[in-house]
Amino acid sequence: MQNRLTLDWTKVHDVVPIEKELSENFPRYVEAKKKLIMGDGPGHEFTGWLQISNLLDEWKRIQEVSQNIKSHSDAVVIIGIGGSYIGAKALYQAFNNDLSKNWKGSPRLFWAGHHLSTDEALDLLEVLDEYTPSIIVISKSGTTTEPSVFFRILSQYLYQRFGSDEAKERIFCVTDEKEGVLRKIAEQEGYEAFTIPANVGGRYSVFTSVGLLPLAVAGLSVEDFIAGANMASLDCLSESNHGSETHLALVYAALRNILYSKGYKVESLCSWTPKLHALGEWWKQLMGESDGKQGTGILPTSVEFTTDLHSLGQYFQDGERILFASHIYSKGTRSAAHPMIQGSLKIPTSRNDDQMQCVDHKSLEFVQEQAFLATILAHADGKVPTLVWELPEISPFWLGYWMYTQCFACAVGGYVRGINPFDQPGVEAYKQHMFALLGKKTGGSEIRSRLERGQRLKTIGLSTYG
Ligand code: PA5
Numbered sequence: 001m002q003n004r005l006t007l008d009w010t011k012v013h014d015v016v017p018i019e020k021e022l023s024e025n026f027p028r029y030v031e032a033k034k035k036l037i038m039g040d041g042p043g044h045e046f047t048g049w050l051q052i053s054n055l056l057d058e059w060k061r062i063q064e065v066s067q068n069i070k071s072h073s074d075a076v077v078i079i080g081i082g083g084s085y086i087g088a089k090a091l092y093q094a095f096n097n098d099l100s101k102n103w104k105g106s107p108r109l110f111w112a113g114h115h116l117s118t119d120e121a122l123d124l125l126e127v128l129d130e131y132t133p134s135i136i137v138i139s140k141s142g143t144t145t146e147p148s149v150f151f152r153i154l155s156q157y158l159y160q161r162f163g164s165d166e167a168k169e170r171i172f173c174v175t176d177e178k179e180g181v182l183r184k185i186a187e188q189e190g191y192e193a194f195t196i197p198a199n200v201g202g203r204y205s206v207f208t209s210v211g212l213l214p215l216a217v218a219g220l221s222v223e224d225f226i227a228g229a230n231m232a233s234l235d236c237l238s239e240s241n242h243g244s245e246t247h248l249a250l251v252y253a254a255l256r257n258i259l260y261s262k263g264y265k266v267e268s269l270c271s272w273t274p275k276l277h278a279l280g281e282w283w284k285q286l287m288g289e290s291d292g293k294q295g296t297g298i299l300p301t302s303v304e305f306t307t308d309l310h311s312l313g314q315y316f317q318d319g320e321r322i323l324f325a326s327h328i329y330s331k332g333t334r335s336a337a338h339p340m341i342q343g344s345l346k347i348p349t350s351r352n353d354d355q356m357q358c359v360d361h362k363s364l365e366f367v368q369e370q371a372f373l374a375t376i377l378a379h380a381d382g383k384v385p386t387l388v389w390e391l392p393e394i395s396p397f398w399l400g401y402w403m404y405t406q407c408f409a410c411a412v413g414g415y416v417r418g419i420n421p422f423d424q425p426g427v428e429a430y431k432q433h434m435f436a437l438l439g440k441k442t443g444g445s446e447i448r449s450r451l452e453r454g455q456r457l458k459t460i461g462l463s464t465y466g
Pocket of ligand 1 (some may be wrong): 001081082083138139140141142143144147201202203289379424
């Protein structure tokens with residue numbers, strides 16, 4: 001097994017000969033890297049995530065508190081939205097999903113505060129009755145609507161169920177060090193609180209207590225995750241690492257921007273296991289919120305193969321040629337623990353003629369590898385520039401390494417495009433309308449009349465019900 005992350009862009013070059021442009025442009029990426037490290041670029045006040053070793057002040061307390069949580073809780077609800085939950089969920093889902101029977105003696109994690117769905121809220125409240133839960137509420141600002149609403153609902157649930165003294169022992173906060181409503185609430189109520197550093201923005205915060213506390217509670221090897229991210233930070237920040245052969249984040253940033261300039265406006269992160277679904281969501285948030293600025297930016301999407309080869313696969317192969325694919329792939333799979341299987345999962349012969357004798361006794365891993373190879377070739381033939389991130393294995397270490405590399409590429413690529421990859425002014429628009437409608441600020445009646453004006457174009461559907 002090759003013990004490093006690799007980025008293969010051969011099948012970008014096969015579709016769009018790009019090598020010359022990459023080498024001509026590369027010095028701009030080296031400059032942008034310097035700017036990022038020197039703190040000379042836009043949003044430089046949010047680059048505290050660059051040095052992973054600076055983010056570990058609370059690690060010892062996280063370990064102690066997570067042990068305490070495990071001792072009295074068999075479920076923990078993580079309340080947060082955007083960067084305040086999706087990184088932790090990505091890792092949790094990669095190693096513990098609905099099919100995992102063995103929760104390694106750690107509490108089961110549930111997620112809330114990332115939506116406003118009543119159905120989902122009611123389901124959660126019902127299922128929590130079967131557990132002895134705690135909650136971790138994560139919000140840097142402390143004023144985000146969705147987590148605030150769910151914090152009210154779930155803290156009231158704990159107070160009613162356990163009484164105020166015990167409820168207070170079951171509520172944990174992760175928020176800004178000094179500023180913000182949640183910090184004040186934690187102090188007033190005596191909840192244990194952890195810090196999101198002021199100089200780290202939400203979507204770059206998975207390496208802080210935002211990611212580390214939930215993952216420690218879930219029993220993930222957080223040390224390995226930190227070690228992977230730390231190694232990536234050393235590789236990305238190294239003063240001697242400026243090579244287009246060796247600096248993965250710079251090459252990736254350059255490839256993305258060059259493809260974008262040639263009309264490839266949509267990037268799809270293609271994973272090869274349902275376990276990486278939430279990682280795709282994390283990546284979309286990172287890239288989408290960072291890149292989509294001033295009427296420009298790649299639209300990030302994600303798919304899981306081979307599942308989506310039977311749906312969006314048609315568009316990849318034959319739709320408008322605006323799409324490039326970034327695969328995240330690993331040949332390394334875990335060895336099988338099931339007594340029916342020795343070593344790798346082998347496909348048995350069929351009792352019938354299913355016309356699939358070609359897979360007799362082959363490992364599932366082997367079959368997937370052929371599907372992977374066939375896909376990247378077919379897509380390249382279909383003029384989809386295709387690059388492949390190959391991980392030695394899907395492990396906390398290598399996901400930590402890969403996630404940090406994505407953050408670095410996202411920041412550098414943004415600087416070269418002349419945007420601020422650390423702000424998100426666009427997400428305010430819906431909030432301002434919603435606050436007016438909720439009465440948090442003025443202007444509600446004007447918004448309502450604008451909505452009503454739109455109704456003249458409503459088409460009323462037929463109903464045969466009743
Ligand atoms: O990347 C970001 O900054 C956002 O996605 C935030 O993480 C998200 O809006 C949640 O914000 P907060 O942690 O303040 O509740």
